[in-house]
Amino acid sequence: MSEFAGKHILVVEDDAEISRLLTVFLKTEGFHVQVCQRGDQAPNIVRQSCPDLLILDILLPGQDGLAVCQQVRSFYQGPILMLTACEDDISELTAFRSGADDYVRKPIRPDVLLMRIHALLKRCSHQSVQSEHYRCGPIDIIPGRREVLLNGEAVELQSGEFDLLELLARHQGQAVSRDRCYKSLRGIDYDGVDRSLDMRISSxxxxxxxxxxxxxxxTIRGTGYMLANDENR
Incomplete structure (x- = not known):
């Protein structure tokens, strides 16, 4: 199994045999596969299922793949791989202008398709790490740059303070226990006496x-601390 086993791929393809073959092949490679056969149904399914990657045929009933691509790009940031039976550069250029990240020509070669899927998922994974961003009211936390902004202005934090804030941000809206804080930040169990965590929170x-x-x-009494979200401020 590849490093991307378990990723969710939505295949939008109206040809039943191509859909079947793609499903069998991708499941063999460890992917979770969902199929949609109509272009006019695809945007809602993308919105509801949030796939890790979208494979989109151009010729579809209800709405063509180029229109679907343009529509979902208003809310979907994942990679889109177009399937095309065309051999001309204009069709490829149109696909890219519609928001596609890559394309594969029919008839589909499984090895080429898998290579393109892996490349897109790897690129997307790298970008998501670089662009990870948490927000809490006027506070912006950007782990990739180890940067914190307050009302748009940089805040100088000690390394330990940033690590604690990042831990709370990764579990935003959930209480993080004192024991978990100590284990994550210092590699030790909380002994019930040490007050260094409280001092760091205060700072x-x-x-x-x-x-x-x-x-x-x-402060979550009897538990630990929590970085608030919109629901629990």
């Missing part, structure tokens, strides 16, 4: 202007 709140009353970094 973070001061640097982020989150003091009395605390709106963003909340």
């Amino acid at each position: 973070l709140r001061k640097r982020l202007g989150d003091q009395s009353p605390q709106r963003w970094i909340k």
Whole structure:
């Protein structure tokens, strides 16, 4: 199995035999596969299922693949691989202008298709790490750059303070226990006495202007701390 086993691929293809062969092949490679056979149904399915990659035929009933591609690009940021039976450069250029990331010509060669899928997923994975971004009110946390902004202005944090804030951000809206904080940040169990975590939280709140009353970094009594989201501020 590849490193991308378990990724969700949505295949939008009206040819039943091609859909069947693609499904069998992709499942053999470890992917979770979903099939849609109509272009006018595809955007809603993309919105609902949020696939890791979209394979989109150009000639579809209801709405062609180019129109589908343009429509889903307003809300879907994942990679789109177009299938085309055309041999001309104009069709390829049109696919890219519609928002496609790559294309494969029919008849489909499985080895070429798999290579293109892996390349797109790898590129997408790299970009998602680089662009990871958390927001809590006026606070922006960008782990890839180890940067924190408050109302758009950079905030200087000590390394340990940033690590703690990033941990809370990765579980935003959920309480993170003291024990988990100690294990993640220091590799030790919480002994019930050490107050260094509380001191670090206090310092973070001061640097982020989150003091009395605390709106963003909340104390969860008997558990630990939580970075608030829109639902629990």
